[in-house]
Amino acid sequence: xxxxxxxxxxxxxxxxxxxxxxxxxxxxxxxxxxxxxxxxxxxxxxxxxxxxxxxxxxxxxxxxxxxxxxxxxxxxxxxxxxxxxxxxxxxxxxxxxxxxxxxxxxxxxxxxxxxxxxxxxxxxxxxxxxxxxxxxxxxxxxxxxxxxxxxxxxxxxxxxxxxxxxxxxxxxxxxxxxxxxxxxxxxxxxxxxxxxxxxxxxxxxxxxxxxxxxxxxxxxxxxxxxxxxxxxxxxxxxxxxxxxxxxxxxxxxxxxxxxxxxxxxxxxxxxxxxxxxxxxxxxxxxxxxxxxxxxxxxxxxxxxxxxxxxxxxxxxxxxxxxxxxxxxxxxxxxxxxxxxxxxxxxxxxxxxxxxxxxxxxxxxxxxxxxxxxxxxxxxxxxxxxxxxxxxxxxxxxxxxxxxxxxxxxxxxxxxxxxxxxxxxxxxxxxxxxxxxxxxxxxxxxxxxxxxxxxxxxxxxxxxxxxxxxxxxxxxxxxxxxxxxxxxxxxxxxxxxxxxxxxxxxxxxxxxxxxxxxxxxxxxxxxxxxxxxxxxxxxxxxxxxxxxxxxxxxxxxxxxxxxxxxxxxxxxxxxxxxxxxxxxxxxxxxxxxxxxxxxxxxxxxxxxxxxxxxxxxxxxxxxxxxxxxxxxxxxxxxxxxxxxxxxxxxxxxxxxxxxxxxxxxxxxxxxxxxxxxxxxxxxxxxxxxxxxxxxxxxxxxxxxxxxxxxxxxxxxxxxxxxxxxxxxxxxxxxxxxxxxxxxxxxxxxxxxxxxxxxxxxxxxxxxxxxxxxxxxxxxxxxxxxxxxxxxxxxxxx
Numbered sequence: 001x002x003x004x005x006x007x008x009x010x011x012x013x014x015x016x017x018x019x020x021x022x023x024x025x026x027x028x029x030x031x032x033x034x035x036x037x038x039x040x041x042x043x044x045x046x047x048x049x050x051x052x053x054x055x056x057x058x059x060x061x062x063x064x065x066x067x068x069x070x071x072x073x074x075x076x077x078x079x080x081x082x083x084x085x086x087x088x089x090x091x092x093x094x095x096x097x098x099x100x101x102x103x104x105x106x107x108x109x110x111x112x113x114x115x116x117x118x119x120x121x122x123x124x125x126x127x128x129x130x131x132x133x134x135x136x137x138x139x140x141x142x143x144x145x146x147x148x149x150x151x152x153x154x155x156x157x158x159x160x161x162x163x164x165x166x167x168x169x170x171x172x173x174x175x176x177x178x179x180x181x182x183x184x185x186x187x188x189x190x191x192x193x194x195x196x197x198x199x200x201x202x203x204x205x206x207x208x209x210x211x212x213x214x215x216x217x218x219x220x221x222x223x224x225x226x227x228x229x230x231x232x233x234x235x236x237x238x239x240x241x242x243x244x245x246x247x248x249x250x251x252x253x254x255x256x257x258x259x260x261x262x263x264x265x266x267x268x269x270x271x272x273x274x275x276x277x278x279x280x281x282x283x284x285x286x287x288x289x290x291x292x293x294x295x296x297x298x299x300x301x302x303x304x305x306x307x308x309x310x311x312x313x314x315x316x317x318x319x320x321x322x323x324x325x326x327x328x329x330x331x332x333x334x335x336x337x338x339x340x341x342x343x344x345x346x347x348x349x350x351x352x353x354x355x356x357x358x359x360x361x362x363x364x365x366x367x368x369x370x371x372x373x374x375x376x377x378x379x380x381x382x383x384x385x386x387x388x389x390x391x392x393x394x395x396x397x398x399x400x401x402x403x404x405x406x407x408x409x410x411x412x413x414x415x416x417x418x419x420x421x422x423x424x425x426x427x428x429x430x431x432x433x434x435x436x437x438x439x440x441x442x443x444x445x446x447x448x449x450x451x452x453x454x455x456x457x458x459x460x461x462x463x464x465x466x467x468x469x470x471x472x473x474x475x476x477x478x479x480x481x482x483x484x485x486x487x488x489x490x491x492x493x494x495x496x497x498x499x500x501x502x503x504x505x506x507x508x509x510x511x512x513x514x515x516x517x518x519x520x521x522x523x524x525x526x527x528x529x530x531x532x533x534x535x536x537x538x539x540x541x542x543x544x545x546x547x548x549x550x551x552x553x554x555x556x557x558x559x560x561x562x563x564x565x566x567x568x569x570x571x572x573x574x575x576x577x578x579x580x581x582x583x584x585x586x587x588x589x590x591x592x593x594x595x596x597x598x599x600x601x602x603x604x605x606x607x608x609x610x611x612x613x614x615x616x617x618x619x620x621x622x623x624x625x626x627x628x629x630x631x632x633x634x635x636x637x638x639x640x641x642x643x644x645x646x647x648x649x650x651x652x653x654x655x656x657x658x659x660x661x662x663x664x665x666x667x668x669x670x671x672x673x674x675x676x677x678x679x680x681x682x683x684x685x686x687x688x689x690x691x692x693x694x695x696x697x698x699x700x701x702x703x704x705x706x707x708x709x710x711x712x713x714x715x716x717x718x719x720x721x722x723x724x725x726x727x728x729x730x731x732x733x734x735x736x737x738x739x740x741x742x743x744x745x746x747x748x749x750x751x752x753x754x755x756x757x758x759x760x761x762x763x764x765x766x767x768x769x770x771x772x773x774x775x776x777x778x779x780x781x782x783x784x785x786x787x788x789x790x791x792x793x794x795x796x
Contacts, residue, residue: 001043001202003086009094011039024094030164032096033104036087037074037167041195044081048195048204050796055132057280061293061789062273063126063135064266065119066300067245068207069111071448071608073168073194075102079452080128080199106161107607109143110209112246112566113527114442114634115336117608118413119297121445121634121777122784127198127205128447128471129778130793131785136269138261139169139192139209144245147566147605151711152582154567154575158244169194169209177271178215179264182356187238188213189268199447200471202796210268212241250570252350259303259346259354266304274311285312286322289329293789296407298336299344299399305331305406306361314357320364332409332788334440335400336631338417338425339531344399348390351397362397366390369405376432387428404429404436409788411438414632414653420673440784441656442632443777446473449638453612456495457642461769464488474773476641479766489762496617496643496765503617506610507562513589513601515560520755523644524622525564525606525614528574531629534565535719536737537622538581540745541588541600542702543695548594557752560599564606564614573722576715578602583708616642619761620667620751623648624744626735628673630654641772643765647748649740653775660771665764667754669747670740679739686733687724693742700724 015035016022022031078084088098111117119135126133143159169192180186189210196205214235240257241264249255273292281287296302305327312323337343352359366389373384385391389401404410404426410433412418418439422430430437451458451470461469464482469475482488500517507515515521524537541561548554563581567574585600603610621639623630623646630652640646640657648654649670658666671679690696700723702708703716710716726732733739755761773779785791 001081003083029100029104033101047202051203060132064301065297067111067116068119069116070108070120072105080197109159109161112144123196124445125777125781127196130203130795135207138265139211140245142244152579154578179267214238248570266301296333302399302403306358331407333403333407345396348395410436411440413442416655417631443780444637445777454616473776476773479770499616503613519558519560520619522620523562523618528565528567533624542699562601564603618644621646627651637775640768643769645764661768665767669743686738689738
């Protein structure tokens, strides 16, 4: 987009006058943001249309994801269009602070962590690489939730990100479709299109999100009978489908809603794809795989496989065998987890009730697959049963099994993760379909996570090696030549301090806590889950605090421990960990014995906007999941490219980060995957480990002796029991928190000396930046395009 100041100014004036009846000088921050965004939307309309026309007759990739954690669009779009500085100068001339305009935008809360943020990075990289691609998902009215801490407890409030509308999306009523669950229930799916703007290109891809609406807005008969609740029942039930991201599903009704959500967006998306295919190619559906590749982002959209079978058989009249041939050549599946409990399963009765026709199709797919297995493994009943798509003993439908059988490609998201899938978790499947399995190590877009969030470091990098790194992150390797340049390293340290000051200001406003910017900013921000082991982090802080209390003269390098995380609304244990962190923070931060030495901060309502401040300010990147449990991680990559060494286990993409940047420039601790396997074989006794590890029993006892209050909820006793007793569904300390504690403490505390050697520390950080090139989503998407989707870039 060519920046023309007067065109933008005129558009801004017109939008403000028409929509708000105001002059520019009278506009509020949000009104100016809204009007300016709409002006930009009009300016890019031609390129958006040209891109769609360009992609019209070729092969295209369609990305199906239940979440897209997009964050704010305004600045990112201006940067990618190459007009940010021009708009900033225009606003300055109008006495408007662009930072206030940026802050007026709500975060698009359409995701809950790595999965959703990855999807956002991927579709941005597809646009940057000029790859024909469309993202499909749900336009949730409310994000997952707005997190508040009340007496240290997580409390969930609606995240109404659409309260004032969204200038970056366009409603497309002409493309709405009906989604039918059973003979008595259907809803309308209405698409909203958002432009996905690539960096340095005229191509503009599309994210199409579906909003659920009733077939009939009002039952007038019921209304006239004064049955007002019944009159609105259909509307309310329909809108519930796209109302909230990941509704609590610890009841049957919650599970039904989740299943409806998954079917809703996959059915609508497939109907959309088929309609466009027919317009371009007619009804020869044998050609569908030649023009269409659908990537299933985890198991949430796997119901698309039987849904496409339904469309081809019931609607288009194909034979079963012909339909299956087409379906199995159309879908590709990304596995994002090693946790068996996260491999989605549905009870057959619930599935049958919500989606009876789809259930029948899944059963037929199951029978077909069992016939194939019986032919291949006639004497191995155990294998055939373990691979059953419909498990008749448990009455569960295994969506991951359906995904692998119904897809032509299956990929893991880090080298270690993929090897674990092939050799352990999905070993039987790999032996059956070795040609389908691939690795695609995740990546993140440097446009948002370096160029936008860290302009100070970006400017230094560009000064040293030019600006091509924004589209070719491997260029960062050239920075290695400066690793012994003290002048450059000191400039980097100055930039890091600036970013820490910016974060400290945000923390003060968010939490009320003053933090020392000369302290080590030790940061763990990610979804709250047991396997990510935030509890290991807080246990070490409890132990360190205990030791300072016992020895008030103890010398340590000042540290600020920063957390950010949301726990799923029905995840009691994760909420207990949040409460524990907040209780420890309250105690530590108000104790004069530790003043100036340690602070604990839990950022409230962690999402993309605070993340853009947090990653550039970090000194230490906490990536401490149990080895073999984190599929990849993407926060580790954002920290790395902003110059924070990793403190972590050899898990997920940490393995590859260490390979690229050097183990000497990171801090690795804990058991490896093979160590855990051996420990399980020999027998693991967490109580024995606790008793033999100095200080650990005291930390554990403090969960139950009243040192820290859980408000009589039983949360801390439940954590204690999970670690030492276990539960019906898991063994004691099944994520080996206690086993890894000692090594974690030792390695973590070795950071003090390393950090105090300021130039030595800067070298470690600089080597991480210099070797971050592999971890761009551009590289990942280029591999998907070449090796799975078979598409090539096209440029208008």
